[in-house]
Amino acid sequence: MNDWPRRIAIVGVGLLGASVAKSVRATIKDLHVTGVVRDPGKRESLLLNHVIDSGTDSIETASRDADVVVVATPVNHIADFSLRASAASPADCLITDVGSTKQGIVDAVAKDHDAIQKFVAAHPIAGSEKTGADYACADLFRGKMTVLTPHPQTSVEQLKRAERFWQLTGSRTVTMTPAEHDDHLAAVSHVPHLASSAVANLVAADSANLVGSGWLDITRVAAGDPGMWLAICQENRQAIRRQLAQLAGSIDDLQQMLKDSDDVGLLRWLQQAKSIRDQAR
Amino acid sequence: MNDWPRRIAIVGVGLLGASVAKSVRATIKDLHVTGVVRDPGKRESLLLNHVIDSGTDSIETASRDADVVVVATPVNHIADFSLRASAASPADCLITDVGSTKQGIVDAVAKDHDAIQKFVAAHPIAGSEKTGADYACADLFRGKMTVLTPHPQTSVEQLKRAERFWQLTGSRTVTMTPAEHDDHLAAVSHVPHLASSAVANLVAADSANLVGSGWLDITRVAAGDPGMWLAICQENRQAIRRQLAQLAGSIDDLQQMLKDSDDVGLLRWLQQAKSIRDQAR
Structure with missing residues (x-):
């Protein structure tokens, strides 16, 4: 299982998104990270700093051959971006997020039957009052807890993948319902x-x-x-x-x-x- | 003015009292610090660690030849201990405190005409959730603010002495009324x-x-x-x-x-x- 994931896409490369990239890269050799970043200047700077290996402004382009898509935008965009990533990504893709609220996101993604098979909502309980990729670090999640809130339709296999992915960041995982x-x-x-x-x-x-x-x-x-x-x-x-x-x-x-x-x-x-x-x- | 104070007494040698001792000692050579400490074991340990140069359980004994008495006990004992220090101390003694409330203390000390001539209430805005002399340090007050709340009867000279004393700890001083x-x-x-x-x-x-x-x-x-x-x-x-x-x-x-x-x-x-x-x- 050390060959998974090979390619991950990060939608929104701020403090959390860039820290996911750095922490997984520290564990998985030859990981390819694609960043979805709107601002070309910011994209350039993330490439120069080797936070991402390729950059685009298109969720669809980034998701096309991704093993994992991590949606790390403000919570009000997560459901929409996850649905778009789902539509564009391979059938065995894991889509996850970092949002600090879960019920609304899970309910919105669950309206799409295919998307909710791929999506396992996550909330890594780590962060800072600082924002932006400049403050990102590979051990932001180390020893912290990531809460996974699967939907009743989530398969055991997909939940296990989500657990494995978040453990690659150094965090521990715990599962509860979105409402809890x-x-x-x-x-x-x-x-x-x-x-x-x-x-x-x-x-x-x-x-x-x-x-x-x-x-x-x-x-x-x-x-x-x-x-x-x-x-x-x-x-x-x-x-x-x-x-x-x-x-x-x-x-x-x-x-x-x-x-x-x-x-x-x-x-x-x-x-x-x-x-x-x-x-x- | 580098020869003042020569002898200070600290009533209650916890985090704040011990930090006053350490910070003033760092500035004044040959300072003699007397600690008023009830527990003989604690007294012994403070002597061994050179936080205090002599120890006693009597406020009166400690105050007898003190240039400055600092009452650093919980706020509910400060007025009473300050009155006792005033009665036992030389006429030109400065009595000050570290309490984080001021009106009640100043009012209670002001009932004694002699005591309010000596007493200038102070609140160094520094501290920690830690308690006890073990956490004390010479730079606890450095760059912090100490609020002085003189009584209307306080002389300008005594207020200036209080300012000088608290500046010796490394803090800056500001003056306001007890109610403010x-x-x-x-x-x-x-x-x-x-x-x-x-x-x-x-x-x-x-x-x-x-x-x-x-x-x-x-x-x-x-x-x-x-x-x-x-x-x-x-x-x-x-x-x-x-x-x-x-x-x-x-x-x-x-x-x-x-x-x-x-x-x-x-x-x-x-x-x-x-x-x-x-x-x-």
Whole structure:
């Protein structure tokens, strides 16, 4: 199985797409990577830096002889680009993605019977507030978790291929339903991101020099690309609203404990948060 | 002025107290540091590691010939310990602290006319979720801001001494009223900390392995000492409740924008947060 894949296509060569290329290339000798990149200058630079071996602006051209197509664009384009890759690619092609929301994408691709045979949705839980291929690296996924969210029609064989592919990047894989994924991600990523932005918005712009390392940690992700996060909010609106309601409830509880001078309750609440944080990693 | 201070006393030699000792010692030759430490074993270890030159469990003994007394205990003990240090120390002694709340401490010390002549409240905005002298370092305050919150009765001379002392640690100084400080800190530190804990509490303990670097950043401070944060909440209850109400309002706005699919508003809100974060440091 060391001869698979030979040719991969990356649609959208940003931080994640370029890191997939670099990490798989580190494992598979003679891998050919085609990048689908709209901007000719960017395409040229990716070729010069050996991130990709060939470049095109056509998804169809890139998919024609690909063993694997990785769609690494903003979430609002993933389903459409996956359908186009499916129509153009060989029958045994694996199509996968990196989107941080899954239900909408899987539902949209599943409307095409052929496409859902090829497509196994994936979300590598790795990244950075940085964007762009310049920050890509071969070990971005190392030791991280990639969540696979197969459709009921996905074959066991195709799921196994998706697991193998994502393990080639250095990540571990776990499988859950798209809905389970979206609820979990709303709780661990999307709503935390919104909370980070809300914390940043508490500060007047002119006192941003009077902040400590805690504030800088909490608000780091708020420097992320607003357009990308808007797209995530659009894609995962329902789960985000449910988790935001949880967060609002938690803040109400806090206000009540502060009002009542309920020190026992407040201490327990702080201890619970510490205990959860201490268990991570 | 390079011969001042010769002798300093640190009441409570944890992360901040030990870092004050180390940073001032790096600048002042032949500095004598006395540590007020209750636990004899800890005292012994601080002596062996040359963090302190002498140790005692008595604030009065340590203050008797001190040029500067730094009270670096949890906030709920600072006023009481500062009053005791004032009663025992020479007339020209500077008493200062590191507490992250100021109004309650300054008001309590100001009840003693002699003590408020000596005491200049300070808050070095530096720290870590780590606690204890083992993590102390001479450059913890380097380039950071120390907020001084003098009382109306503080003399210009004593304020200048406090500025000089805190600049010896490597920090810059800024002056504001205790109330301004507490409102600002509620916005940039206390409520962000509570938001960080609330974000941690969104996650079931058994899925804490399925989190990304963003979650780890946002929740880093939630691993801090719950007892210390309870004390901060008690000391700065009113300002924290005001800023928590702001945060709750921001989350309400978010919910409304998500419900209404108000993408323009949501994008503007995310962009504002990014712009504030990008201006910090």
